[in-house]
Amino acid sequence: xxxxxxxxxxxxxxxxxxxxxxxxxxxxxxxxxxxxxxxxxxxxxxxxxxxxxxxxxxxxxxxxxxxxxxxxxxxxxxxxxxxxxxxxxxxxxxxxxxxxxxxxxxxxxxxxxxxxxxxxxxxxxxxxxxxx
Amino acid sequence: xxxxxxxxxxxxxxxxxxxxxxxxxxxxxxxxxxxxxxxxxxxxxxxxxxxxxxxxxxxxxxxxxxxxxxxxxxxxxxxxxxxxxxxxxxxxxxxxxxxxxxxxxxxxxxxxxxxxxxxxxxxxxxxxxxxx
Numbered sequence: 114x115x116x117x118x119x120x121x122x123x124x125x126x127x128x129x130x131x132x133x134x135x136x137x138x139x140x141x142x143x144x145x146x147x148x149x150x151x152x153x154x155x156x157x158x159x160x161x162x163x164x165x166x167x168x169x170x171x172x173x174x175x176x177x178x179x180x181x182x183x184x185x186x187x188x189x190x191x192x193x194x195x196x197x198x199x200x201x202x203x204x205x206x207x208x209x210x211x212x213x214x215x216x217x218x219x220x221x222x223x224x225x226x227x228x229x230x231x232x233x234x235x236x237x238x239x240x241x242x243x244x245x
Numbered sequence: 246x247x248x249x250x251x252x253x254x255x256x257x258x259x260x261x262x263x264x265x266x267x268x269x270x271x272x273x274x275x276x277x278x279x280x281x282x283x284x285x286x287x288x289x290x291x292x293x294x295x296x297x298x299x300x301x302x303x304x305x306x307x308x309x310x311x312x313x314x315x316x317x318x319x320x321x322x323x324x325x326x327x328x329x330x331x332x333x334x335x336x337x338x339x340x341x342x343x344x345x346x347x348x349x350x351x352x353x354x355x356x357x358x359x360x361x362x363x364x365x366x367x368x369x370x371x372x373x374x375x376x377x
Contacts, residue, residue, distance in 0.1 A: 164338065166325065206296065
């Protein structure tokens, strides 16, 4: 069993990046995420049959959502960052509210560090059970 | 039956680890995954309200599934490994068949390398849309 070499830091830069991108996403602007996504990014969500691969595929997907996504509020729950040697995997629960109705997700964002910035390389979004 | 089975020329060790662990998992034996999970492992799936954190929590969760999970066949679809500096993020689609009925998943396994071995640090499992 290896030692736990990772750390949890709730002020980790990737959490700040994620929060800023989410603010834009929930205002109908997907560019916040696209600007921090790596060329090789892989994305999926519960509506897709498989993985989208590459920044171009993600940008084409997001183009169809521009101006469409809104929420009144959101929250990250129980975020943890596993960082080691230029990679940082952020995991968290996510809830957004529209007109009082909550939607809950399990979220993973695998970032890699390159030329002084963090880039999202793998980004699967999944529904969590409806908690009412 | 898996007519959409995707063969891959990937020979990355994490894909071999994943395949071996999955064979055991679908025979009711969760130890294959537990033996390659890091102390800080985070796991979630569509049945959990949030993330399980730590090897002990995952082992307790899996204890309830020991001997319960079976499948007649499985396939990994479109696997990709993003590796950089001791981290490897494996993404793939996954289908298992029981009595001809398919269940489809989106899978992400974030591994880290330590002392000559790969360890799973983050492992979210999510449903894919039912493809019929």
